[in-house]
Amino acid sequence: MRLVASFGAGGILYLTPIVFHEAQFSATAVGLGLAMAALSGTIGRFASGALLDQGRSCGLPVLLAALCGAAGDACLWAAHQLPGYLVGQLLLGMAGGLYWPAVELAVPLCAAPEPSARGYALVRSADAAGVVGGTLMGALLAARDQLRGIYVVDITAVLLLAVLLLCRPLPQAARGGAAAGHRLELGRWLPALLPMLALAVVATAIPALLQSALPLDLLRGGLQRPAQADHLSALVIGLQLGLLLLMQWPVGRALAERPVATGLRLSLVCLAAGTALLALSVLSRHGLVLVLLALVPLALGEAAFLPTATEAVVELSPPGHGGLAMALFSQCFAISALVAPLLAGVLLDGQRHGAVLWAVASVSCLLSLLLLAPIRRSTRAQAEAC
Numbered sequence: 001m002r003l004v005a006s007f008g009a010g011g012i013l014y015l016t017p018i019v020f021h022e023a024q025f026s027a028t029a030v031g032l033g034l035a036m037a038a039l040s041g042t043i044g045r046f047a048s049g050a051l052l053d054q055g056r057s058c059g060l061p062v063l064l065a066a067l068c069g070a071a072g073d074a075c076l077w078a079a080h081q082l083p084g085y086l087v088g089q090l091l092l093g094m095a096g097g098l099y100w101p102a103v104e105l106a107v108p109l110c111a112a113p114e115p116s117a118r119g120y121a122l123v124r125s126a127d128a129a130g131v132v133g134g135t136l137m138g139a140l141l142a143a144r145d146q147l148r149g150i151y152v153v154d155i156t157a158v159l160l161l162a163v164l165l166l167c168r169p170l171p172q173a174a175r176g177g178a179a180a181g182h183r184l185e186l187g188r189w190l191p192a193l194l195p196m197l198a199l200a201v202v203a204t205a206i207p208a209l210l211q212s213a214l215p216l217d218l219l220r221g222g223l224q225r226p227a228q229a230d231h232l233s234a235l236v237i238g239l240q241l242g243l244l245l246l247m248q249w250p251v252g253r254a255l256a257e258r259p260v261a262t263g264l265r266l267s268l269v270c271l272a273a274g275t276a277l278l279a280l281s282v283l284s285r286h287g288l289v290l291v292l293l294a295l296v297p298l299a300l301g302e303a304a305f306l307p308t309a310t311e312a313v314v315e316l317s318p319p320g321h322g323g324l325a326m327a328l329f330s331q332c333f334a335i336s337a338l339v340a341p342l343l344a345g346v347l348l349d350g351q352r353h354g355a356v357l358w359a360v361a362s363v364s365c366l367l368s369l370l371l372l373a374p375i376r377r378s379t380r381a382q383a384e385a386c
Contacts, residue, residue, distance in 0.1 A: 001062075001164050002103060003126040008069075008157025010134020011141070011150035012092065014211070016076065019147050020085060033085050037093030038338045044068075044097020045327040045334075052105055052173040052323025059170035061102035066158040066165075069095035073158075077151035095158075100333075101326035102170075108314055109171040116314055117260075120307035121252025127306075128245045135241065173323055192378035193316045193325060195371040196309070199264065200332035202368045203305045205340040206271050206361060210240060210298065213344035214278070217354035218291070225287025236291065243299035251300065252307040260315060261376045263308030265369065270301030272365035279358035315379045 017030050048061040072091030079085040103123075111119030134153070141149040215237060221227030255263035277294035281287035310329070317325035347357040 001161055002123045003130045004157050004161050004164065005099065005103075006127045006130025007134040007137075008130075008154035008161075009096075010131040010136075011138030012073075012134075012154050013131065014135050015138045015142070015147060015150055018142070019076075019150070020079075022147070023080060025082070025085065029082055029085070033089035035338065036086055037089040037096075038334050040090045040093035041097035041334050042331060044094040044099075045101055045330050046097075046324075048098045048101040049323035049325075049327030052102060052326070053321060055172055057170055057172050058102045058106035058109065059165045061098040062170070063162060063165055065095040065098035065102075066162045068092070068098065069158045070155050073151040073155045077148055077155075097330075097334075100330040101323055104310055104313075104326045104330065105173055105322045106170045107310070109173070115256060117256035117307065117311045118253060120310045121249060121256050124252055124303075124306045124310075125245075125249040128241070128248045132241050132245050135238070189316075189318050189321060192374075192382070193313070193328065195374045195378070196312050196316060197328060197332055199268075199368050199371045199375070200309055200329060201335055202364050203267060203271060203301075203309065204333045205336040206275065206298065206365070207302055208337045208340040209344055209357070209361060211237070212341035213348060213354065213357060214291075216348060217278075217282075217357075218288075220348070220353065222282030222287055222353045222355065224283055224285045225281055225291075226285070228288065236295070239292075240295045240299055243295055244302055247299050247303040248306070251303040255304060255308050256311075259376070260308050260312040260379060261372050263304050264312065264375065265372055267301045267305035267308065268365045268368050270297040270304065272362045274298035274301060275358045275362040275365065279355050279362060282353050282355040282358075312375065312379065315382055316375075318382075 017034075020030050020033070044065075048065075051061055052058065068091045072088045072095060075084050075088030075091060079088055107119040107123055108116030134150075134157075137153055138147070138150045141147055141153075218228040218232070218236065255266070274294045274297040277290050277297070281290035281294070284290060313325050313329045314322065344357055347360070348354060351357070
């Protein structure tokens with residue numbers, strides 16, 4: 001299911017701005033649509049979390065997401081004016097918000113009796129494979145001047161997703177409530193989750209910067225690094241996605257046997273090293289070599305973070321509150337995707353190169369290592385309580 005959904009979303013995620021740039025939309029209009037998608041995604045996440053904590057099937061929010069996604073794709077496929085574009089983005093944002101908490105919470109329920117950490121490693125590999133495949137499909141459609149076909153691909157994918165769900169329903173989430181005997185007030189369990197959420201905002205900002213700021217940084221060049229051609233910038237992004245696909249399963253499986261703090265530490269150190277190399281690349285005439293070297297620790301850091309962080313949220317969440325916890329966790333991705341590119345644009349326009357941007361990102365990852373101690377204490381306490 002995750003492979004199919006990610007394949008459909010791969011082209012949408014990376015190529016929708018290009019579609020509407022070609023339709024003569026202003027950058028402000030395109031950005032407005034992305035912001036509205038982020039807003040509706042927030043509503044969708046908390047709606048999904050509320051349904052899950054009522055003990056509903058994990059498949060119900062996913063089916064609702066499929067309906068919203070198909071409707072949003074149809075709007076965007078036909079949109080040539082701003083209102084149609086905005087409606088489509090609102091529906092796609094709602095679809096993503098409904099989808100993520102449900103499919104993340106379903107992993108430990110489907111993985112049993114195997115450890116949930118192995119399940120997260122496997123589904124993150126499926127996500128990566130789907131995104132790479134969908135992006136390549138979008139590139140092929142673009143080469144044939146049929147870029148809007150990405151919406152037809154996504155409609156096909158969400159319809160297939162709905163069929164899979166109907167044939168193989170997902171399990172029910174644990175229900176919260178006084179009758180269940182494990183209802184806790186928000187103030188009793190949320191503080192333990194906050195360090196993990198803060199770390200997630202920092203870590204998920206790095207992929208957002210690689211998608212938005214790195215291509216622009218390469219096109220502009222640095223203090224010493226020459227400006228690169230646009231096709232080379234696209235190749236760098238494709239190479240990073242390919243490395244992530246190759247690393248995701250072996251790295252996730254290896255870390256599944258270790259405490260979550262180990263994977264989070266590895267992730268932050270690798271992300272800090274990769275962004276530090278990007279900062280240094282600005283200062284070298286052979287900076288492109290440093291950029292290519294940076295892709296290895298960046299892909300390793302991302303592969304280590306994605307399954308480990310989700311497992312950490314599971315361990316920090318009491319029974320009956322997993323839906324809300326996953327909604328809060330997935331909201332961290334939305335915050336990063338909205339805020340990080342905006343801050344990157346300000347820094348790139350102010351400095352005319354990315355040295356300060358990547359240095360700030362590297363230092364932020366290193367400072368986030370301080371959050372590991374409270375996360376380790378909280379996961380240990382939660383394990384003892386269970």
